[in-house]
Amino acid sequence: MFRSVLLYLAKARWARRIITGWKLSRLVASRFIAGDTLDDAVRAVRALNAAGLNATLDHLGEAVTTEAEARSAADDYLVLIDKICETGLRSNASLKLSQLGLNLSRDLCLENIRRIVRKAAACGLFVRIDMEDTSTVDWTLEIWRALQRDGLSNVGLVFQSYLYRTESDIRAVLSEGCRIRMCKGAYKEPPNLAYPKKSDVDASYDRLARIMIDAARAAGSVPASADGRIPPVTALATHDEARIAAGRAYAEQAGLPKPALEFQMLNGIRSDLQRSLAQAGYPVRVYVPYGTEWYPYFMRRLAERPANVWFFVSNFFR
Numbered sequence: 001m002f003r004s005v006l007l008y009l010a011k012a013r014w015a016r017r018i019i020t021g022w023k024l025s026r027l028v029a030s031r032f033i034a035g036d037t038l039d040d041a042v043r044a045v046r047a048l049n050a051a052g053l054n055a056t057l058d059h060l061g062e063a064v065t066t067e068a069e070a071r072s073a074a075d076d077y078l079v080l081i082d083k084i085c086e087t088g089l090r091s092n093a094s095l096k097l098s099q100l101g102l103n104l105s106r107d108l109c110l111e112n113i114r115r116i117v118r119k120a121a122a123c124g125l126f127v128r129i130d131m132e133d134t135s136t137v138d139w140t141l142e143i144w145r146a147l148q149r150d151g152l153s154n155v156g157l158v159f160q161s162y163l164y165r166t167e168s169d170i171r172a173v174l175s176e177g178c179r180i181r182m183c184k185g186a187y188k189e190p191p192n193l194a195y196p197k198k199s200d201v202d203a204s205y206d207r208l209a210r211i212m213i214d215a216a217r218a219a220g221s222v223p224a225s226a227d228g229r230i231p232p233v234t235a236l237a238t239h240d241e242a243r244i245a246a247g248r249a250y251a252e253q254a255g256l257p258k259p260a261l262e263f264q265m266l267n268g269i270r271s272d273l274q275r276s277l278a279q280a281g282y283p284v285r286v287y288v289p290y291g292t293e294w295y296p297y298f299m300r301r302l303a304e305r306p307a308n309v310w311f312f313v314s315n316f317f318r
């Protein structure tokens, strides 16, 4: 119920106006967001790299409403890619198709992502397409396949363990060589499409992780690239220690070497766990968002953990 309200507010324009107007919101959001500018993000990634962690940079923005905004978001990603390549950061890029115009025109979106992925390919960089709500899943898969047909293999997908359809989706794309990030899912979905109970989402996560590990093993256990820019086939994105332990145990039993199993977490969440997994020999990638369009991302982080809201509210009244 609480989660649903926060996810509703994440999309509501009136709530966005009020909440972004409070100075405290920006302050609390700064736990998760590297800053407003690309330079802020570069500083954050340098600190992570120095601690032995790789990154993926997200220039925040989603659900654009004009073609000009979609093209400008793509241009910003070209600048981001140049920056990673010039500075030698151990990072790749993550983006959302709704930021590139998916809700306006699929052709426009495809044209925008093509420009980004081609440029990334030229400097050996991987691009991850984040997964948004269920209305976008079919088109996301279609756009990924169009990029494969163009010969662009430096692009991968995210899947969500709360969706019933995910098992059949990942079996299909794994057979087509897709690199996958598995997460639980951060959007509001109806019970006919997604498991309503957390225990079912968790059980699904473990089952899907096993499928990914088996596929990675069968494909030759290719490790993450040495420059930290290309992830292995299997990336488990979660801060849930039980899911991480289950993934590690199964990979060990299946004989998947540690460099072929990447763990991913969000900036500002469980830094201790990020470091301990890296010390244990796994590639670890931290998702680093930056930019001024932080509101929906921030609200999804609040929705994930009620304690974040209490922290916010108690500071507001102080």
Ligand SMILES: Cc1cc2nc3c(=O)[nH]c(=O)nc-3n(C[C@H](O)[C@H](O)[C@H](O)COP(=O)(O)OP(=O)(O)OC[C@H]3O[C@@H](n4cnc5c(N)ncnc54)[C@H](O)[C@@H]3O)c2cc1C
Residues within 6 Å of the ligand: 129, 130, 131, 132, 158, 160, 183, 184, 185, 186, 187, 237, 238, 239, 240, 241, 264, 265, 266, 269, 270, 286, 287, 300, 301, 302, 304, 305, 308
């Ligand atoms: C690298 C990465 C990329 C992602 N990409 C996508 C995507 O493309 N599409 C999508 O739908 N979702 C994405 N997500 C979000 C994901 O779906 C979950 O909503 C989020 O990761 C929380 O789930 P969890 O697996 O950490 O497990 P949970 O069971 O929610 O949390 C486990 C523990 O993690 C900690 N934790 C989790 N969330 C928070 C938080 N917000 N603040 C503080 N502590 C927290 C707490 O200690 C909690 O007990 C991504 C997550 C990560 C890590």
